[in-house]
Amino acid sequence: MRHVGLCLLAVVALYIPHCFTSTCPLVLKTNAQVERRLLNEGFHRDLETSVFLSSPENLKSCIVLIKDVYPPGSYVDPNQLKFFKPFGGPDFYIPQMINVETPEHFSPRILAYYFVRPQPMDDGRWLINMTVPIHFRYHRARSGTSYPLEVGVRLPHPAILLQCEDVGGDACRALTQLEPCPPTGNDQCEWLSIHTFSTSEAVMGIIPVGNTDLLDTVLMTTTCVTAGATLLILASLRKKKT
Ligand SMILES: *[C@@H]1O[C@H](CO)[C@@H](O)[C@H](O)[C@H]1NC(C)=O
Numbered sequence: 549m550r551h552v553g554l555c556l557l558a559v560v561a562l563y564i565p566h567c568f569t570s571t572c573p574l575v576l577k578t579n580a581q582v583e584r585r586l587l588n589e590g591f592h593r594d595l596e597t598s599v600f601l602s603s604p605e606n607l608k609s610c611i612v613l614i615k616d617v618y619p620p621g622s623y624v625d626p627n628q629l630k631f632f633k634p635f636g637g638p639d640f641y642i643p644q645m646i647n648v649e650t651p652e653h654f655s656p657r658i659l660a661y662y663f664v665r666p667q668p669m670d671d672g673r674w675l676i677n678m679t680v681p682i683h684f685r686y687h688r689a690r691s692g693t694s695y696p697l698e699v700g701v702r703l704p705h706p707a708i709l710l711q712c713e714d715v716g717g718d719a720c721r722a723l724t725q726l727e728p729c730p731p732t733g734n735d736q737c738e739w740l741s742i743h744t745f746s747t748s749e750a751v752m753g754i755i756p757v758g759n760t761d762l763l764d765t766v767l768m769t770t771t772c773v774t775a776g777a778t779l780l781i782l783a784s785l786r787k788k789k790t
Pocket residue numbers: 598677678
């Protein structure tokens with residue numbers, strides 16, 4: 549029994565360092581700097597994502613997967629993305645139906661996959677520069693005396709994964725995870741998750757929220773105006789008759 553225990557221990561001791569000292573340079577020595585900008589104003593904006601990849605490997609054959617999770621206060625419109633594809637928009641896959649009408653409190657988070665080829669930069673890094681139209685959803689109105697009348701919808705940075713023609717042997721293959729295949733998301737492909745960092749905070753859309761305190765005033769005004777108009781019409785009708 550003791551022998552078996554010792555033997556197991558030896559196997560574990562031999563095996564564990566092996567697991568952690570993987571020799572997949574694509575994963576170990578590649579990193580992705582992700583920066584974002586939210587352009588324009590209001591509910592309909594453009595989200596620019598720049599990814600700078602540093603790697604000792606040649607990434608020419610690689611496709612980058614940008615995996616985004618948008619919070620319930622925002623959405624991307626698959627029809628709009630489809631429309632932009634012939635004009636340089638990215639290949640994408642959005643696995644769920646998107647309702648572009650629902651307010652924030654009736655909406656789910658949205659998962660979006662973008663497939664993009666990196667371009668070589670002068671400094672040896674590889675660049676992805678992608679802009680997609682993004683929309684913010686209406687938020688439930690609330691009391692302006694108790695709450696601020698603006699909300700921030702934070703768009704977290706995406707995850708970055710790589711798929712290259714020569715994955716770099718078994719060491720790399722062991723590290724892959726399954727995600728949708730380019731360009732349309734049909735089937736599952738093996739992707740390598742890349743370490744990411746950023747020099748900027750996640751971008752945030754500031755959205756105005758309706759004020760329920762004003763509801764009484766709005767109703768009063770509407771009623772008064774309607775009543776006043778009715779009276780005017782009645783008065784003019786009477787005038788005509790006489
Ligand atoms: C990405 O493209 C936009 C629009 O063409 C440009 O203004 C921006 O500087 C580019 N970003 C990078 C990092 O090259």
